């Protein structure tokens with residue numbers, strides 16, 4: 001039996017490999033001519049595929065590894081030597097990918113059977129049964145509730161459970177997870193996986209072929225094998241996890257990683273599985289080496305958000321990709337590509353993405369997405385930027401996070417937008433102290449752009465948002481502003497948009 005695995009299915013233990021003797025891997029290149037992915041993302045995927053090929057060969061598998069322009073070209077070559085072959089693969093979480101693969105194989109006289117993708121912790125059937133049972137996502141209650149799903153999975157799996165109760169008595173410890181590090185704090189080391197010969201060869205190929213892509217090709221630190229991914233996991237649970245929780249929402253001017261796990265790229269490639277990273281974190285808590293608030297916060301990222309996003313994406317596509325309930329139509333400001341802006345928080349977040357293909361979740365949500373939301377950026381354009389810029393980005397990941405949560409293009413994921421003024425960024429970071437903009441000013445010279453755009457956003461979208469749950473407090477502040485204030489806010493917002501367009505923010 002031949003197993004055809006994709007570049008994000010590099011799990012040495014995936015179920016179809018149990019009965020397979022032959023594995024097909026196609027390293028397709030032309031898709032990245034059309035979509036200008038970050039060079040480190042391309043290096044990561046191609047290098048991980050080549051390492052996976054060698055690992056499988058070492059384990060005795062016969063591996064056909066084809067470098068081709070497209071999957072179609074690769075399959076042409078494969079079926080020339082293997083006419084009529086039957087392939088088995090894992091379902092892809094990306095919308096439409098399974099149908100496209102099946103059509104490509106059948107057009108060449110082969111057949112393709114796709115089985116459950118066991119690189120995820122929960123199955124489609126489990127989520128669908130939960131959604132049906134709870135009425136989540138029905139017309140009557142459009143919003144899928146992450147918190148409900150998270151508790152459901154904890155109960156079903158026993159993860160961090162004490163009988164029928166959550167360990168420690170609470171389902172989450174967010175109130176302990178909103179600290180910013182003191183000035184004398186030293187962040188833990190970032191595990192660095194030096195490029196070997198294979199990775200260096202891929203880096204050269206990527207630099208030659210995709211030489212006009214945005215993003216720094218150097219500074220590559222990402223694990224490309226399962227062994228390295230397990231080392232990264234061990235480093236996280238032993239070194240980074242203890243302080244992860246307390247500082248998980250913090251942002252520091254000179255610090256791109258803080259205590260974040262940095263495991264998302266390896267997880268999304270399939271090098272490690274969600275269950276094993278969760279178990280490693282829980283073991284660390286049980287051995288007394290990490291506090292519960294850290295471990296629970298991490299478990300929620302994996303069991304709650306990651307699995308949840310994948311399922312909501314599946315249930316909400318294809319509409320989700322183009323969802324734009326606020327009719328936001330502004331183009332993305334050039335600063336997202338150049339990083340050239342005096343806005344310290346934005347320039348730092350863009351710099352992190354440019355340099356590493358990575359920014360942590362609060363930079364993603366409360367700086368990069370928040371600014372685009374307030375500015376009025378078309379959610380699909382922002383989604384494309386995230387998709388191209390991040391090493392861990394896949395359509396199933398970015399679309400619910402960026403279009404749903406970040407842009408509030410739809411209310412299937414949250415009942416209110418993640419919109420905030422400079423207040424939040426000032427509270428959770430040290431950026432404002434180093435920024436020429438004045439965090440407390442809304443209008444006038446050097447007023448922080450987040451502030452006028454925030455009020456302008458609430459006013460522009462009043463009809464949709466005022467009646468939305470949990471927006472009452474924000475609109476009570478809106479109601480206190482007089483006509484003169486609104487005129488100044490509108491003028492300031494218009495000026496900021498004109499300056500942003502000119503790359504002068």
Ligand code: SF4
Nearest residue numbers: 343345422432435448
């Ligand atoms: S003052 Fe405004 S633009 Fe500057 S860092 Fe703070 S929130 Fe960002």
